[in-house]
Amino acid sequence: MPPLVLTFAASDPTGGAGLQADLLTLAALGCHPLSVVTGITVQDTRGVASLDATDPGLVERQATALLAELKVAAFKLGVLGSAENARVVGAIAAKHPRVPLILDPVLASGRGDALAGDAAIEALLEAIVPRATLATPNTLEARRLGGERALIARGCKYVLVTGTHETTSDVVNTLYDARGKVREDRWPRLPGSYHGSGCTLASACAAHLAHGVEIGEAVRMAQEFTWQSLSAGFRPADGQFIPWRK
Numbered sequence: 001m002p003p004l005v006l007t008f009a010a011s012d013p014t015g016g017a018g019l020q021a022d023l024l025t026l027a028a029l030g031c032h033p034l035s036v037v038t039g040i041t042v043q044d045t046r047g048v049a050s051l052d053a054t055d056p057g058l059v060e061r062q063a064t065a066l067l068a069e070l071k072v073a074a075f076k077l078g079v080l081g082s083a084e085n086a087r088v089v090g091a092i093a094a095k096h097p098r099v100p101l102i103l104d105p106v107l108a109s110g111r112g113d114a115l116a117g118d119a120a121i122e123a124l125l126e127a128i129v130p131r132a133t134l135a136t137p138n139t140l141e142a143r144r145l146g147g148e149r150a151l152i153a154r155g156c157k158y159v160l161v162t163g164t165h166e167t168t169s170d171v172v173n174t175l176y177d178a179r180g181k182v183r184e185d186r187w188p189r190l191p192g193s194y195h196g197s198g199c200t201l202a203s204a205c206a207a208h209l210a211h212g213v214e215i216g217e218a219v220r221m222a223q224e225f226t227w228q229s230l231s232a233g234f235r236p237a238d239g240q241f242i243p244w245r246k
Helices: 018-028 056-069 083-094 118-131 139-144 148-153 197-210 215-231
Strands: 004-011 032-043 048-053 074-077 101-103 158-161 170-177 180-188
Touching: 004 018, 004 056, 004 197, 018 032, 018 197, 018 215, 032 056, 032 083, 056 083, 074 197, 083 118, 101 118, 101 197, 139 158, 148 158, 148 170, 158 215, 170 215, 180 215, 197 215
Parallel strands: 004 032, 004 074, 074 101
Antiparallel strands: 032 048, 158 170, 170 180
Protein backbone atom coordinates (compact mmCIF):
# COMPACT_ATOMS: atom_id res chain seq x y z
CA MET A 1 0.00 0.00 0.00
CA PRO A 2 1.34 3.47 -0.80
CA PRO A 3 1.88 5.90 2.08
CA LEU A 4 -1.19 8.03 2.83
CA VAL A 5 -0.54 11.77 3.03
CA LEU A 6 -3.25 14.14 4.24
CA THR A 7 -3.17 17.63 2.79
CA PHE A 8 -5.09 20.60 4.18
CA ALA A 9 -5.36 23.21 1.43
CA ALA A 10 -7.59 25.55 -0.53
CA SER A 11 -8.82 24.55 -3.97
CA ASP A 12 -7.23 26.14 -7.02
CA PRO A 13 -9.41 25.66 -10.11
CA THR A 14 -6.43 26.12 -12.46
CA GLY A 15 -4.72 23.03 -11.04
CA GLY A 16 -1.51 24.99 -10.80
CA ALA A 17 -1.32 25.49 -7.05
CA GLY A 18 -3.21 24.69 -3.87
CA LEU A 19 -5.02 21.45 -3.24
CA GLN A 20 -4.76 20.27 -6.83
CA ALA A 21 -0.99 20.82 -6.92
CA ASP A 22 -0.65 18.80 -3.72
CA LEU A 23 -2.67 15.90 -5.10
CA LEU A 24 -0.72 15.81 -8.37
CA THR A 25 2.66 15.95 -6.62
CA LEU A 26 1.87 13.35 -3.98
CA ALA A 27 0.52 10.94 -6.56
CA ALA A 28 3.53 11.48 -8.85
CA LEU A 29 5.83 10.55 -5.97
CA GLY A 30 4.11 7.30 -5.08
CA CYS A 31 1.80 8.42 -2.29
CA HIS A 32 -1.97 8.24 -2.04
CA PRO A 33 -3.24 11.75 -1.25
CA LEU A 34 -6.05 12.39 1.20
CA SER A 35 -7.48 15.90 1.33
CA VAL A 36 -9.32 18.36 3.53
CA VAL A 37 -10.62 21.42 1.69
CA THR A 38 -9.91 24.56 3.72
CA GLY A 39 -11.15 27.13 1.21
CA ILE A 40 -12.44 27.82 -2.28
CA THR A 41 -10.64 30.31 -4.49
CA VAL A 42 -11.64 32.18 -7.60
CA GLN A 43 -8.47 32.55 -9.64
CA ASP A 44 -6.80 32.14 -12.98
CA THR A 45 -3.14 31.79 -13.93
CA ARG A 46 -2.61 35.52 -13.33
CA GLY A 47 -3.77 35.76 -9.71
CA VAL A 48 -6.40 35.21 -7.02
CA ALA A 49 -9.66 37.17 -7.17
CA SER A 50 -11.15 35.81 -3.92
CA LEU A 51 -10.76 33.22 -1.18
CA ASP A 52 -13.73 31.88 0.79
CA ALA A 53 -12.63 29.93 3.85
CA THR A 54 -14.33 26.64 4.65
CA ASP A 55 -16.30 26.66 7.90
CA PRO A 56 -13.95 25.44 10.65
CA GLY A 57 -16.49 22.88 11.83
CA LEU A 58 -16.52 21.34 8.37
CA VAL A 59 -12.72 21.31 8.27
CA GLU A 60 -12.73 19.42 11.56
CA ARG A 61 -15.36 16.92 10.40
CA GLN A 62 -13.52 16.21 7.16
CA ALA A 63 -10.28 15.46 8.98
CA THR A 64 -11.88 13.54 11.84
CA ALA A 65 -13.67 11.19 9.45
CA LEU A 66 -10.43 10.39 7.63
CA LEU A 67 -8.22 10.02 10.69
CA ALA A 68 -10.71 7.78 12.49
CA GLU A 69 -10.28 5.21 9.74
CA LEU A 70 -6.94 5.77 8.03
CA LYS A 71 -3.35 5.87 9.24
CA VAL A 72 -1.51 8.75 7.60
CA ALA A 73 2.25 8.94 7.09
CA ALA A 74 2.46 12.75 6.84
CA PHE A 75 0.43 15.94 7.00
CA LYS A 76 0.93 18.73 4.46
CA LEU A 77 -0.55 22.18 5.17
CA GLY A 78 -1.05 24.97 2.65
CA VAL A 79 -3.56 27.83 2.67
CA LEU A 80 -5.82 27.27 5.69
CA GLY A 81 -8.22 30.10 4.91
CA SER A 82 -8.71 31.63 8.35
CA ALA A 83 -7.36 31.92 11.87
CA GLU A 84 -10.15 29.62 13.07
CA ASN A 85 -9.12 26.95 10.59
CA ALA A 86 -5.48 27.23 11.67
CA ARG A 87 -6.49 26.61 15.26
CA VAL A 88 -8.68 23.65 14.30
CA VAL A 89 -5.90 22.07 12.22
CA GLY A 90 -3.40 22.70 15.01
CA ALA A 91 -5.64 20.87 17.47
CA ILE A 92 -5.99 17.95 15.04
CA ALA A 93 -2.23 17.75 14.53
CA ALA A 94 -1.69 17.79 18.30
CA LYS A 95 -3.53 14.46 18.51
CA HIS A 96 -1.02 12.90 16.10
CA PRO A 97 2.38 14.13 17.34
CA ARG A 98 4.35 11.34 15.62
CA VAL A 99 3.09 12.20 12.15
CA PRO A 100 5.48 14.53 10.27
CA LEU A 101 3.84 17.88 9.53
CA ILE A 102 5.06 19.93 6.58
CA LEU A 103 3.92 23.55 6.53
CA ASP A 104 3.91 25.70 3.42
CA PRO A 105 3.09 29.08 5.00
CA VAL A 106 1.41 30.63 1.96
CA LEU A 107 0.76 34.29 2.79
CA ALA A 108 0.16 35.63 -0.73
CA SER A 109 -0.24 34.49 -4.31
CA GLY A 110 2.60 34.83 -6.80
CA ARG A 111 1.05 38.13 -7.92
CA GLY A 112 0.92 39.36 -4.33
CA ASP A 113 -2.78 38.78 -3.57
CA ALA A 114 -3.12 38.39 0.21
CA LEU A 115 -4.12 34.89 1.35
CA ALA A 116 -3.57 35.33 5.10
CA GLY A 117 -4.29 38.36 7.29
CA ASP A 118 -2.65 39.29 10.57
CA ALA A 119 -5.04 37.15 12.65
CA ALA A 120 -4.44 34.10 10.48
CA ILE A 121 -0.67 34.59 10.64
CA GLU A 122 -0.75 34.85 14.43
CA ALA A 123 -2.85 31.69 14.66
CA LEU A 124 -0.42 29.93 12.34
CA LEU A 125 2.50 30.91 14.56
CA GLU A 126 0.73 29.85 17.73
CA ALA A 127 -1.15 26.71 16.66
CA ILE A 128 0.78 25.22 13.73
CA VAL A 129 4.45 26.24 13.82
CA PRO A 130 5.18 24.60 17.22
CA ARG A 131 3.99 21.26 15.78
CA ALA A 132 5.71 21.51 12.41
CA THR A 133 8.46 19.11 11.38
CA LEU A 134 9.37 21.31 8.42
CA ALA A 135 8.29 24.75 7.24
CA THR A 136 9.07 25.87 3.67
CA PRO A 137 8.70 29.68 3.46
CA ASN A 138 10.16 31.74 0.66
CA THR A 139 12.36 34.63 1.79
CA LEU A 140 9.43 37.10 1.83
CA GLU A 141 7.32 34.76 3.97
CA ALA A 142 10.24 33.98 6.25
CA ARG A 143 10.82 37.68 6.95
CA ARG A 144 7.14 38.29 7.67
CA LEU A 145 7.09 35.33 10.06
CA GLY A 146 10.13 36.61 11.95
CA GLY A 147 12.87 34.60 10.24
CA GLU A 148 14.02 31.02 10.48
CA ARG A 149 15.39 31.43 14.00
CA ALA A 150 12.05 32.70 15.28
CA LEU A 151 10.21 29.80 13.67
CA ILE A 152 12.62 27.29 15.18
CA ALA A 153 12.38 29.02 18.57
CA ARG A 154 8.61 28.48 18.42
CA GLY A 155 9.16 24.75 18.00
CA CYS A 156 9.45 24.10 14.25
CA LYS A 157 12.15 21.45 13.87
CA TYR A 158 13.43 22.44 10.42
CA VAL A 159 12.95 25.47 8.18
CA LEU A 160 13.71 25.44 4.46
CA VAL A 161 13.97 29.05 3.23
CA THR A 162 13.68 29.25 -0.54
CA GLY A 163 15.19 31.97 -2.70
CA THR A 164 12.64 32.01 -5.50
CA HIS A 165 11.70 35.64 -4.83
CA GLU A 166 15.25 36.97 -4.81
CA THR A 167 17.20 38.34 -7.80
CA THR A 168 20.28 36.11 -7.65
CA SER A 169 21.34 34.20 -10.77
CA ASP A 170 20.80 30.92 -8.91
CA VAL A 171 17.91 30.06 -6.62
CA VAL A 172 19.51 29.40 -3.24
CA ASN A 173 17.52 27.24 -0.81
CA THR A 174 18.78 26.80 2.75
CA LEU A 175 17.68 24.25 5.35
CA TYR A 176 18.06 25.20 9.03
CA ASP A 177 17.56 23.48 12.36
CA ALA A 178 18.23 24.60 15.94
CA ARG A 179 22.01 24.31 15.39
CA GLY A 180 22.03 26.47 12.27
CA LYS A 181 22.48 25.67 8.59
CA VAL A 182 21.95 22.01 7.69
CA ARG A 183 22.38 22.23 3.91
CA GLU A 184 22.34 24.73 1.07
CA ASP A 185 21.31 23.92 -2.47
CA ARG A 186 21.63 26.04 -5.61
CA TRP A 187 19.48 25.68 -8.71
CA PRO A 188 19.67 27.55 -12.02
CA ARG A 189 16.99 30.24 -12.03
CA LEU A 190 14.44 29.51 -14.73
CA PRO A 191 12.92 32.29 -16.83
CA GLY A 192 9.30 33.21 -16.27
CA SER A 193 6.96 33.02 -13.29
CA TYR A 194 5.53 29.75 -11.99
CA HIS A 195 2.17 29.00 -10.38
CA GLY A 196 2.43 26.49 -7.54
CA SER A 197 6.17 26.03 -7.12
CA GLY A 198 5.93 26.31 -3.33
CA CYS A 199 3.01 23.87 -3.14
CA THR A 200 4.96 21.41 -5.26
CA LEU A 201 8.07 21.67 -3.09
CA ALA A 202 6.27 21.25 0.23
CA SER A 203 4.18 18.35 -1.06
CA ALA A 204 7.28 16.67 -2.45
CA CYS A 205 8.95 17.02 0.96
CA ALA A 206 5.87 15.45 2.56
CA ALA A 207 5.93 12.59 0.06
CA HIS A 208 9.56 11.72 0.66
CA LEU A 209 9.20 11.94 4.44
CA ALA A 210 6.14 9.69 4.18
CA HIS A 211 8.38 7.16 2.38
CA GLY A 212 10.78 7.29 5.35
CA VAL A 213 13.54 9.33 3.74
CA GLU A 214 15.81 11.25 6.13
CA ILE A 215 15.01 14.98 6.29
CA GLY A 216 18.11 16.32 4.53
CA GLU A 217 17.82 13.87 1.66
CA ALA A 218 14.04 14.33 1.50
CA VAL A 219 14.56 18.07 1.05
CA ARG A 220 17.16 17.51 -1.67
CA MET A 221 14.95 15.06 -3.54
CA ALA A 222 11.95 17.39 -3.25
CA GLN A 223 13.95 20.26 -4.72
CA GLU A 224 15.05 18.06 -7.62
CA PHE A 225 11.46 17.05 -8.37
CA THR A 226 10.29 20.65 -8.15
CA TRP A 227 13.02 22.00 -10.42
CA GLN A 228 12.31 19.31 -12.99
CA SER A 229 8.57 20.07 -12.80
CA LEU A 230 9.20 23.77 -13.33
CA SER A 231 11.68 23.25 -16.16
CA ALA A 232 9.04 21.16 -17.95
CA GLY A 233 6.30 23.68 -17.16
CA PHE A 234 3.79 24.94 -19.67
CA ARG A 235 1.94 28.24 -20.14
CA PRO A 236 -1.71 27.60 -21.04
CA ALA A 237 -2.66 31.30 -21.15
CA ASP A 238 -0.97 34.67 -20.68
CA GLY A 239 -0.39 34.27 -16.93
CA GLN A 240 2.11 32.17 -15.01
CA PHE A 241 3.61 28.87 -16.12
CA ILE A 242 2.16 25.71 -14.52
CA PRO A 243 4.57 22.99 -13.38
CA TRP A 244 4.34 19.68 -15.19
CA ARG A 245 4.46 17.20 -12.31
CA LYS A 246 5.33 13.76 -13.61
